[in-house]
Amino acid sequence: MSFxxxxxxxxxxxxxxxxxxxxxxxxxxxxxxxxxxxxxxKKQQIAGLDVYASLQDLPAxxxxxxxxxxxxxxxxxxxELAAMGAGGAxxxxxxxxxxxxxxxxxxxxxxxxxxxxxxxxxxCYGLINYVEQAIIWxxxxxxxxxxxxxxxxxxxxxxxxxxSMQQRGLPISYLVSLGNKVKFDLHDAIxxxxxxxxxxxIGLYVEGISDPSAFESAVRYARELGKPVVAIKSGRSAVAQxxxxxxxxxxxxxxxxxxxxxxxxxxxxxxxxxxxxxxxxVLHIHGPLQGYKLGSMSPSGGDGxxxxxxxxxxxxxLSALTEHHQQTVKNTVHDLVTVxxxxxxxLFDWLDTERLTATYAAFIEREFDISLCVFxxxxxxxxxDGNWQPAQQAIINAVASTDAKVAVLATMPxxxxxxxxKTLMAHSIVPLSGLIAGVEGLQAAADIGVAWxxxxxxxxxxxPKNAEDKTLTLIDEAQAKQRLAEHGxxxxxxVIVATPNEVASAVTSLKFPLVVKALGxxxxxxxxxxxxxxxxxxxxxxxxxxxxxxxxxxxxxxxISDVVAEIIVGVVxxxxxxxxxxxxxxxxxxxxxxDSRSLLLPVSRAEVNQALKSLRSAILFHGFxxxxxxxxxxxxxxxxxxxDFAQQHGDTIEELDINPLMLRATGxxxxxxxxxxxxxx
Numbered sequence: 001m002s003f004x005x006x007x008x009x010x011x012x013x014x015x016x017x018x019x020x021x022x023x024x025x026x027x028x029x030x031x032x033x034x035x036x037x038x039x040x041x042k043k044q045q046i047a048g049l050d051v052y053a054s055l056q057d058l059p060a061x062x063x064x065x066x067x068x069x070x071x072x073x074x075x076x077x078x079x080e081l082a083a084m085g086a087g088g089a090x091x092x093x094x095x096x097x098x099x100x101x102x103x104x105x106x107x108x109x110x111x112x113x114x115x116x117x118x119x120x121x122x123x124c125y126g127l128i129n130y131v132e133q134a135i136i137w138x139x140x141x142x143x144x145x146x147x148x149x150x151x152x153x154x155x156x157x158x159x160x161x162x163x164s165m166q167q168r169g170l171p172i173s174y175l176v177s178l179g180n181k182v183k184f185d186l187h188d189a190i191x192x193x194x195x196x197x198x199x200x201x202i203g204l205y206v207e208g209i210s211d212p213s214a215f216e217s218a219v220r221y222a223r224e225l226g227k228p229v230v231a232i233k234s235g236r237s238a239v240a241q242x243x244x245x246x247x248x249x250x251x252x253x254x255x256x257x258x259x260x261x262x263x264x265x266x267x268x269x270x271x272x273x274x275x276x277x278x279x280x281x282v283l284h285i286h287g288p289l290q291g292y293k294l295g296s297m298s299p300s301g302g303d304g305x306x307x308x309x310x311x312x313x314x315x316x317x318l319s320a321l322t323e324h325h326q327q328t329v330k331n332t333v334h335d336l337v338t339v340x341x342x343x344x345x346x347l348f349d350w351l352d353t354e355r356l357t358a359t360y361a362a363f364i365e366r367e368f369d370i371s372l373c374v375f376x377x378x379x380x381x382x383x384x385d386g387n388w389q390p391a392q393q394a395i396i397n398a399v400a401s402t403d404a405k406v407a408v409l410a411t412m413p414x415x416x417x418x419x420x421x422k423t424l425m426a427h428s429i430v431p432l433s434g435l436i437a438g439v440e441g442l443q444a445a446a447d448i449g450v451a452w453x454x455x456x457x458x459x460x461x462x463x464p465k466n467a468e469d470k471t472l473t474l475i476d477e478a479q480a481k482q483r484l485a486e487h488g489x490x491x492x493x494x495v496i497v498a499t500p501n502e503v504a505s506a507v508t509s510l511k512f513p514l515v516v517k518a519l520g521x522x523x524x525x526x527x528x529x530x531x532x533x534x535x536x537x538x539x540x541x542x543x544x545x546x547x548x549x550x551x552x553x554x555x556x557x558x559x560i561s562d563v564v565a566e567i568i569v570g571v572v573x574x575x576x577x578x579x580x581x582x583x584x585x586x587x588x589x590x591x592x593x594x595d596s597r598s599l600l601l602p603v604s605r606a607e608v609n610q611a612l613k614s615l616r617s618a619i620l621f622h623g624f625x626x627x628x629x630x631x632x633x634x635x636x637x638x639x640x641x642x643x644d645f646a647q648q649h650g651d652t653i654e655e656l657d658i659n660p661l662m663l664r665a666t667g668x669x670x671x672x673x674x675x676x677x678x679x680x681x
Contacts, residue, residue, distance in 0.1 A: 003118045003184065003192050005087025007127065007174070009063035009134055011035035013055065014046075015077055016068030019092055019138035021046050023066050023126075026135040030145070034134065037062060055080045063087035066126060066136050071095040071106055074122065079113035088118035090126040090136055097180050098123055111182050124179025125157035128164070131173050131198045141175070142166065149173035150280045151193035153186060154205035163205075163273065168413070168433045169421025170281050173198045185210060187218035190229065194222035201283035203276050204231035204267075208254070212261055212577055212600075213460050219265045220456060228288050228448045230268035230279045233258055256598040257577050261460075264600060264607070266451030268444030274413070278432055278441025282370075285430045286405045288449030289442070291369040292316045296342035297360065298374035299350060299391075304342030306411060307372060310439045315446065318342060325366045332358040351387065356394035357401075364404040369449075370442060371406050372432075376415035385420075392420075396427045407442070411435045461601035463578045463650025470680035472654060476519040478555050480656075480677035487648075488641035489658075490634075490671050492557040500541040506556065507540065513559045516543040518551035522676055533559060560671050564630040565620040566660035567612070568596070569639055569672075571646040573654050579646040583608070583639065585617040586660035601650075603643050608636045621663070628665035635663050635670040652679045 011034050012027065014020040024036055024047045038046040041053050052058055055077070061084045067077045071093040081089050096107040110122060120127060126136045130143050142165035149171030154160040157177040164175055174193055178184060186209060193199045202222060209215050219229050236255050262269050270276050282289070294316040296307045308318060318341050321329070330339045332355065334348040343363055349355040364371040373395050377385050392408075399406050407430035410416035421431035432438030475483075481491040495506040496519070507514065518529035529550050531543035544554050566586035571579050577600060584596030597611040612618060612632060621630040638661055646653055657676040664670065 001116065001118055001183075003088060003188065005063040006090075006118050006120065007129060007192060008132055009034060009087065009129075009136075011037060011060070011062050011064075012134065012136060013037045013039055013052075013058060013062035013065040013081075013086070014068070015039040015055070015065060016092070019068035020066060022138040023068070023136060024049065026137055026139075026141070027133070030133040030135045032133045032135065034063075034132070035059075055084065058084075061085040061087070064127075064134070064136060065089045066092065066138075068092040068138060071103075071122070075106065075110050075113050078110060078117070078119065079115075082113065082115040082117040086117055088120065089114070090120045090124070091122035091179070092124065092126065092138060093121075094123045096122045096182075107180065107182060114183065119183040120176070121179040121184075122182065124177045125160060126177065128175040129173075130171075130175070143172050143175065146171040146173055146198075148198050148200055150201045150203055150284055151189075151196075151199045152176070152203045152205075152280075153178065153189045153193070155179075155181075155186070155207045156205060159205050159273070163203075163277070166277050167418040168277055168281070168416070169418055169425050169431050170277050171284065171425075173200075181210065185214070187211060187214040190215075190218040191221055194218075194225050194227040199227060201280055201287075202227055202229045203280045204229065205273075205276070206231050206233045206258070207235065209258060209261070209576070212257075213462050216261065216265050216460050219267055223266060223452065223456075226287070228266075228268065228283045228445070228452075230270060230276060230283065230444050230448065231262060232270050232273065232276045236271070254574070254576075257574060257580060257600065260580070260598050260600045261577075263451070264457050266448050266456075268448045270440055270444050272437060272440070274434060274437035275440035275444065278434070278437045279444040280441075281425070281432070282407065282430050282441055282445040283448070285425060285428055286370065286445070288452055289369045289405070289446040290449050290453070292443075292446050292450075293319050293367060293369045294442075295319075295363060295366075295368035295371035296374065297345060297363055297371065298342065299345060299347050300374075301344040303374040303376075303411065304344050306435060307342055307374065307409075307439075310435050314439060314443050316439070316443065319368070321366070329359065329362045332362050351390050353390040353394045353397070356391055357397040360395050360398035361402050364398060364406055365402040369405065369446065371404060372409045373406060374409050374411065376410050376412065377417060377420055379414065380417050380419075392424075395429065396424075399427060399429055406430070407432045407438070409435065409438050413437075457604055457607065458602045461578060461647055461650065463647070470652075473679055473681050474520070474522065475677040475679060476553070477517060477675055478519055478553075480675040481672060483677070484642065484645060484658075484672060484675060487645040489638050489645075490669055491675075492560060492671060492673065494555055494557040497544060497554050497556060498552060500545045503541045503544060503556070504537055507537070510556065510558050512536070513561075514540055515557045515559045516540055516547070517555045517557070518547040519553040519555055520551050524674075560662045560664070560673055562628075562664050562668065563662045564628050564665055565617070565663045566673075567615075567617075567635065567663065568657070568659040569642055569661050570658065571642065571653060571656035579650050579653055581639070581643055581646070583611050583615070585615060599643075601643055601647055603640070605636055605640060608639050608643075612636070630663040631666050631668055631670055632663070633666075634668075635661065638670045638672065649679070652681065654678045654680055 151174040409432040413433040524530040568586040570582040581599040
């Protein structure tokens, strides 16, 4: 299925009343050069154009059709358009799958009616093509004609409208709202816009991802074409956690999984629409940044301090200047200026374009991945920016002479007028509107650039779905550990007994101290189903006797000593992503710290290492307060074995919780001290 005609139409049929007329008005206002064919059974003219009474009266099959009639009539119109060979239809009507079972049935009819014809929506505003000025959109918008710009894909029409109204100089080539995504889903849009020369980067407003594997394939295709993708996902604070049997499932949710999907595929993530716009500006001008080395210049120490504070909790480094770099800059500034990064060059040369050009060029030409030049312009309605022009021209000259990557940053959005932003962009300088959003946008661009420097991981693991009629079964700890051991996970030496009388003969091969656990019981600590540090046969026998009401089988294990750190390793089943890993602070810290990372399968050794190092509790791995270093190599081996187990049993595994995986000192290994496993059989 090709969406080319729909996205770049030579003629547009507009079907309906009020919304259809608005589409026509917007196309005329923008200067669309193609044919507009209004269709209405009763009207003679709309916006000065002759109206066709039916689709059959049109001069030809339209490349695009905007269908703005009720949901039942929409189905009929789409069927007619498909039969006549139209290039695609945009369905404005609501009342489909978003409205309940009746709407779902109508949406299925709509899909069938469209046959092989592309379809956008339903329940969407539509599409704006600012390159050809095809404004297939029933509302005002804030964009303008461009030759090259970014494509913005949203799952909300109102968010799309709002993004079009930005006054920050961002050129937009395409803007689309997806609605119910019956045929034109997020991954379809990414692929279509990535292959267009008029698109420099792609921005996403995401509420959910219906097909993670297709999304992954699409963003990888965009990467192959050099088109970076940056996204904001809504609903971070609204992820509802179900109460489940294991601790692991309470640590992760769909938002974490989408973050993991973004990270493994080099999709930049931001947390606000402001930052999305700023990231897209960086990507449009400079593409992905190569790293996090940041330079900052300003005519005020206060600005420099604000920048330093803003990057404190980011991955950026305000790297120190080398002695040579420092001296080169020093040769261009007033004697009273202290040369450092950030650089406060003060106002001695503020009106001297030549001297400022020399200072800027000396500072930015070194090994920064990007340099900031902080300018806060006066408001244009009450003030004159004449005194800012020498400095602005100086940074333009410096960029031209060095080819360095530079952004002019205003600490507040109001302090960078749109006309100034456009001027800077015309000279390959990124205008960043607002300190916090600007830094977040820069970091997203750097995240993409760093990710692009590494090979892509293997394609996302997609196991077959579990049969609905299979029974969810809890595997006891002994059986769970046996299965894990077969995949290479180290577990404690153990035996199983049924009564206290069996203890003496059963434990002869084990070393004291021992642990006794009642089998078939989840969350043993809370129920008194585990006894630790048992040093005599009598202690072990008493422990078994004391748990007689909880179980008929008891696991006796050697107690793990010399533990440096404890982590939790879990596998949880997600409806869309299948099984995935969760790593986090283990033992009693699992609920106290809620310190975890989610990893999609398959997972590499490097990804596991990075996830462990990124935990807040990672300090415990590295000789905290005189302790030995933890055996992280053994921990990674165990985690990879667990991941392999999850993939091989992806069709049956529902939940696995190893808490804790005990890490001993370097060279002494990692041991699964507890395991909870639920499967469908």
